[in-house]
Amino acid sequence: MVPEEFRLTQPPPTSTYFEHLAQGRFMIQRSASTGEWVFYPRMLAPGSGTEDLEWVEPSGLGTVYATTVKRNKPPKEDVNIAIVELDEGPRLMTHVQSVPAEQVFIGMRVRAAIVDGPDEARILVFKPDEAE
Amino acid sequence: MTRGSQLRGKTAFVGAATFGIGEAPGYTSIEIAAEAARLAIADAGLKLSDIDGLFICLPNDFLSGLTIAEYLGIRPRMTNNSRTGGSAFLTHAEWAMLALDAGLIDYALICYGANQRTGAGKLVSAQAPSPFELPYHPNNPVASYALAASRHMYEYGTSSEQLASVAVAARQWANLNPEAFRHGPLTVDDVLATRLVADPLHVADCCLVTDGGAAVVMTRADRARDLRQTPIALLGAASATWHTEISQLADLTVSAAQESGRRAFAQAGFAPSDIDVVNLYDAFTINTIMFLEDLGFCKKGEGGPFVAGGAIAPGGALPVNTNGGGLSYCHPGMYGLFTLVESIRQLRGEAGDRQVQGARLALAHGNGGTLSSQATCILGLPETV
Numbered sequence: 309m310v311p312e313e314f315r316l317t318q319p320p321p322t323s324t325y326f327e328h329l330a331q332g333r334f335m336i337q338r339s340a341s342t343g344e345w346v347f348y349p350r351m352l353a354p355g356s357g358t359e360d361l362e363w364v365e366p367s368g369l370g371t372v373y374a375t376t377v378k379r380n381k382p383p384k385e386d387v388n389i390a391i392v393e394l395d396e397g398p399r400l401m402t403h404v405q406s407v408p409a410e411q412v413f414i415g416m417r418v419r420a421a422i423v424d425g426p427d428e429a430r431i432l433v434f435k436p437d438e439a440e
Numbered sequence: 441m442t443r444g445s446q447l448r449g450k451t452a453f454v455g456a457a458t459f460g461i462g463e464a465p466g467y468t469s470i471e472i473a474a475e476a477a478r479l480a481i482a483d484a485g486l487k488l489s490d491i492d493g494l495f496i497c498l499p500n501d502f503l504s505g506l507t508i509a510e511y512l513g514i515r516p517r518m519t520n521n522s523r524t525g526g527s528a529f530l531t532h533a534e535w536a537m538l539a540l541d542a543g544l545i546d547y548a549l550i551c552y553g554a555n556q557r558t559g560a561g562k563l564v565s566a567q568a569p570s571p572f573e574l575p576y577h578p579n580n581p582v583a584s585y586a587l588a589a590s591r592h593m594y595e596y597g598t599s600s601e602q603l604a605s606v607a608v609a610a611r612q613w614a615n616l617n618p619e620a621f622r623h624g625p626l627t628v629d630d631v632l633a634t635r636l637v638a639d640p641l642h643v644a645d646c647c648l649v650t651d652g653g654a655a656v657v658m659t660r661a662d663r664a665r666d667l668r669q670t671p672i673a674l675l676g677a678a679s680a681t682w683h684t685e686i687s688q689l690a691d692l693t694v695s696a697a698q699e700s701g702r703r704a705f706a707q708a709g710f711a712p713s714d715i716d717v718v719n720l721y722d723a724f725t726i727n728t729i730m731f732l733e734d735l736g737f738c739k740k741g742e743g744g745p746f747v748a749g750g751a752i753a754p755g756g757a758l759p760v761n762t763n764g765g766g767l768s769y770c771h772p773g774m775y776g777l778f779t780l781v782e783s784i785r786q787l788r789g790e791a792g793d794r795q796v797q798g799a800r801l802a803l804a805h806g807n808g809g810t811l812s813s814q815a816t817c818i819l820g821l822p823e824t825v
Contacts, residue, residue: 322571348572348688374594374692376586377639378579389578389638391587391687401573401687410639414594431575 317359321349324363329430334368334420336398337361347398368420369437370394377409388412392434406435444678444707449825451537452664452671455484455657456784461770462621464651465558469498472772473553474511476653484657485668486547491657493518493545495532499554499564499773508551518545523566525808526721527679529654529777530815534677536658546659550780553653554772563649564773567809570685579638582646582724584686584810586638589726591692593640595741598729600640602744604631606725607644607767609753614764616754616794621650622768645725647766647775654777656784661825672784673825675801676708679815686810693741697734697805697814704816705736710801712736715818717786717796718758719779720805722765728752731805732760735816759796762786776806776815783819800824 321337325348328335337346339353340360352359370392378387388409393399404412405423418434425431457479460472473496481488494516498504505521518539524531529550536548556564565581578584592598605628614620626644634643664671680696680703683689705711712735720735722728729743737758738746746752752760763769763782770778783802785791801824806815 326571348570374587374591376583376590377636378577378583379636379638387577389576389583389587391692399687401576401578401685403576414590425575426577427575429575 321351325349329422329432332422334432335363336366338364345396345398347400366394366396370418372412372414372416372418373399375412375414392418403433405433442706447537447541448675448707449673450661451540451658452661452673453656453784454659454664454667454669454671455480456781457483457655458781459653461619461652462650463558464555467555469554470507470511472555472653473508473551476553476655477549477551480655480657488512488514490547491549492516493536493539493548495520495536495548495550497521497523497528499566524813526774526776527806527808527813527815530806530817531679533817534679537674537677540658540660548658551655552774552777555651556773557650573685581810582641583638585724585726586641587686588692588811589640592726595693598744600632601628602748603645603725604628605748606728607631610761610765610767612753613762613794614768617764620764620769621648641724647723647771650770650772652770652772654781656780670788671822672787673820673822674817675820676704676818678703678707681813684809684812689811695730695734695811695814697731700814700816701735704818708818710818715801715803716799717762717802718760719782721775721779721807722761722767727807762791762794779804779806787819787821
């Protein structure tokens, strides 16, 4: 039995995030004591250093904060690359899909979706929020 | 007392050189760095054996400090190959200032060399991809800077034409610099006619990929007086880091240059209005606009109109990147050291057709990662100390 002071304090954040994603769940961390949302997943909340992070499902809603189009050589299609600000506060890099890459605009309301990525893993993307 | 002000003017740049700018076919990166080092040491009137502090950072050799010590055949008291991206060399100047002032070393060499054009054939980056960015395959670094540009356009109405005018000004300076890799006429329309890489940035909004090396030598002010060249005082040096991946920068229109600049100016006891020439790391045209704002040369959001009005071009109110910058002079992967070399050349009055008449104070600014690491040095003639 490993003495308590040497035990691993929490599941590894990066792999936990991708395991959730692989199972079709978008989960991020939130501090139990301060309510602060954290992305990307970490061992502690950046800045405050709070370590009581729990995995919580965010609303999945967000707003495009910045956007660009990665121009590829034809026949490969151009790809949108955006930074989305989640309604909970954190920002992340992603693709906004289901619309032409150059039609994504700052301020656009978007909703999270989990799709098969270009590599082996499933990835988190966003699509225009139909409800709005 | 202002933090660091006791270091103001205690050290000086006494040697500076470049080598292999543009294309240096067949040379390895370490050969280019070593030759720049030899030339800078000779420029200072020193011997190789005088160097006891060694600072370097290469994109593809994480232990380049060991490589260059062996290559030069010296046994430095201090070897530092710390890396903060392309700003590293300005942070090296900051560390060298400390070590020289503390008496740990007497002569510091900061050097760089890379063969990215004729060797690698593309930009070589040392930045580790984030597992949270990697699945989206951003064409970094340009995609990250493009995201910042998109936000600057959204918040301040900055236009593609204004971005392009940064590249035009850089080319106009390069046309006055025979060492620059790119020469020839360039208009805003020419820039906008080049291929988009990551909207809103076109090919001509992006820095070159070239070969090239640079080196500077520093010592304490007392020793500097007896050397060959007019010593160029280091009046302020400060650096700041706020993030590494672009999504983690709190406000995509504000970089840590705001903090590094403020601290460097406080240390130097000068204001942006005192500066005669600015050399900053223009990896992309948005950099010049953001850094001019962050460093206090114009208000936040006014960088676009400022550069489009010709202020930074030859004949303008504020000479910026007088060598032609990373956009038209050279960009061998990490450009920071070239901002110091050009500042030294301007203050010494060695800049030929591009000389800024009466230049007494220069600001050199380096950027690393994706707007991540910012480092500012303020340099001056002996009379400014």
